[in-house]
Amino acid sequence: MEKMDNQLSDLVNKELKVDVAAPNKSPENDKAGNHSKRTENDKDGNHSKGSQNEKGGSQSKGKGKSGKFVLKTPKGTRDYGPMEMAYRREVFNVIYSVFHMHGAVQIETPVFELKDVLTGKYGEDSKLIYDLEDQGGEILSLRYDLTVPFARYVAMNKIDNIKRYHVARVYRRDSPAMTRGRYREFYQCDFDIAGQFDAMIPDAECVQLVHQVLSKLGLGEFTIKINHRKILDGVFGSCGVPSEKFRPICSAVDKLDKSPWEEVRKEMVDEKGLDEEVADKIGNYVKLSGREELLETLANDELLKSSPSAQAGFADLKLLFQYCKSLGCAEHLVFDMGLARGLDYYTGVIYEAVLTAGQNFGEEGPVGSVAGGGRYDGLVGMFDPKKKTVPCVGLSFGIERLFTIYEQKMRAESNKVRATQTEVFVVTACKGMVHERLKLLGLLHEAGIKAEGSYKNNPKILNQLQYAEDNKIPLVALIGESEVEAGVVKIRDTVTREETTIKREELVETVRQKLGGL
């Protein structure tokens, strides 16, 4: 076998190169594609209009207006290619390791539920639920989140307490905003603790867990905002909101992270029929945020002093702060009176984690919330025939956003995440050696070594070496006729291009040593 190092760089004909780039050309990176040109209001999902028929987008071919077949994924969904999946595996591994650190068990529930299970759990958002066609059986809907199926699971199996995680995709017929990582099909990554326990101990563990995951992922500064539904109810009550309007007003406050107070006030007054003075009073409170001192101040607030609801909330949050200090995760905590969380079912502490610096979706602005959750003590009882309830507290990671940020970070750092894990590429130097190649592959696999070879009978040697370089496979095991005759193998380091000739029976051990030293 000759030296060929200098020729390698000139090589053009890469007959073996697996195209892992193409799958990464995902809709949101493809500005000429279908999805990114849709407006937020394009709710009809009609794929025969708009930019769908433009030529050049890899997603739209044939059909469309002209009635031909359109080759695309459904609106608001996308495929994930090899590199994206490699990044995802890394993020998931971090999160799973933290879940296991806390002794959580894993469960899985069906992707669809009886429609009745979901009915009445999501308020205004119920219109976003995907229904299955009635094909002559049960009436089914795709799950909207993992929390309601969890509550159904706990009630159905009469579980008194459980600490579980569940990672799966959920479905919402929302307006996709794919450039911001908002899809109709997306992963949720939930951790929940169900059971009758002492105040704030499980709640503090949830905060600690968010803290640990975000720290380990290393995505930069973050804040964990906390608030309490009882404090919000206390404020609403003390300001003069009638109790039947607590949830709608709460849902208006929830928009404070995206809209200025003036707009939120307008929604309260115009849409939800609140008196202007009441709205203004609320405004004085929900704009406040701070640390423990603010808790102390507000607990002694003239108006809130006489609200048992607010006082119960303050007591909980004080305890939460203390527990978080003991756990070593209080530094990022911020008490934010404007945090409301959209969902109806929360009954106690609520929290939300936001990345605070440098993490933007390009021109789309900051990432925003990457985790959120809270206490929901009534949900399991909604499924129990005797209304027996099991208190719950939990959280959900905005895993799609975390994926995006993580991938951006890794790419920015030129971090070498590989789509495959192949350790050795078996190369044959001359013709008629396919059986010898397969024997070597069988040998390496038998020893648990990750190895690949060409699918050609007589691949060109340069192409094989180039493939190993392109795919960052650290070692090449090379044989020609003379090597087979002499019972030896050449081991080549792909980076240094150093070659060593070893006996065939030393191959496995040598490969292990070399891989250990890399």
Added chain:
Amino acid sequence: MEKMDNQLSDLVNKELKVDVAAPNKSPENDKAGNHSKRTENDKDGNHSKGSQNEKGGSQSKGKGKSGKFVLKTPKGTRDYGPMEMAYRREVFNVIYSVFHMHGAVQIETPVFELKDVLTGKYGEDSKLIYDLEDQGGEILSLRYDLTVPFARYVAMNKIDNIKRYHVARVYRRDSPAMTRGRYREFYQCDFDIAGQFDAMIPDAECVQLVHQVLSKLGLGEFTIKINHRKILDGVFGSCGVPSEKFRPICSAVDKLDKSPWEEVRKEMVDEKGLDEEVADKIGNYVKLSGREELLETLANDELLKSSPSAQAGFADLKLLFQYCKSLGCAEHLVFDMGLARGLDYYTGVIYEAVLTAGQNFGEEGPVGSVAGGGRYDGLVGMFDPKKKTVPCVGLSFGIERLFTIYEQKMRAESNKVRATQTEVFVVTACKGMVHERLKLLGLLHEAGIKAEGSYKNNPKILNQLQYAEDNKIPLVALIGESEVEAGVVKIRDTVTREETTIKREELVETVRQKLGGL
């Protein structure tokens, strides 16, 4: 702190015990439950009749006939509890490790596709596809397998070659047979190689991969049956089957693994209009099975000698046998002329792995096929506007069956698979120590050690120790007032009940050593 070992076994009041048993009471183990009483022919899925309203089953409550709410999962689906998920993780880890050994990349596609994508791909089985309700957008269906979405992905992204795996659930409105592990929602675990390569090299890798996974899982003896669509077509042609009946007759042959020849013959003659003599001629061939010698014999068969299609198939299989020998995976190969595989899209080699001994579903009989696949060279072209095709070969593991067998095996061997991975349980010996407990937890977590503690302010010490024993948590870190004062921690081995007192700053190191030595 006193000695309490003798008291431990008398302990009854387990206030902390997380109920991981309940979720395992899955439908197929619950003979009094809903699902197991249904007949195979109950296709309507109506949940208000049959055993649904029987009292006592944990799945059926309220509603049903009486119009109340039924607490259950949809027909043909189920939840998976903590122990089941722990077994699944182990099976998946084995399979993933083999996929990575072969340098496969991972992809993911949406759970639903445009209905058009699935149309015309599954023949008679198309009626089993779940459709989504038309909610004013695209017409969508749940995926039926992972192969058609893969072909769509390859065509849409204009990929020339890729070796990928995809593990996800698929959906079929079939008659569930849950005692046999047949569900309407179930995992598929696919590995496919797309690209224009030399004959039988990727095909042999697929066989090798099945061999490796089944060997590593250690589920006992298995056979990998192989056949070739061109051989079947050659047989059909030579026996006088008109070519338009090749696929229907093939689909009849496919039933040979479940039905006797007489029934298959009846289907050919009565349902599919074949002449009796033609059916009998076919019968002479499809009952044959053997090793390489049979290939040789049949290649020289008077009738098949003049069939180019059959001869091409024999040549492929001979080569496949040789490559498998070089790869070290030929020992389980059986050439089975009765293997036909149901799906229309296969065009070349087909294979199926069956467990052959001792693996039964109780009284339900043998497990049957646990993996299958083959070559499908035309599918990608069905999605390409210019009909440009990419040859593919692949396989799918019957992962639900593998889970069931693996779990049975582990339980039979009393193998201690745990639902959690907790390494240390932090125990406080007296009242008022919740903050000390949390500090120790924070310390252990910071060091990456998997640790849990009670959610009670003042849990009883015996209950805490019992919890550690019940959950097989190997170590306990115990502190009382005196330990905190002295800056020490007691480490207790849960199995031997040995205790050592160490300095607090030695905790992490000591725990690591002890865990390493277990």
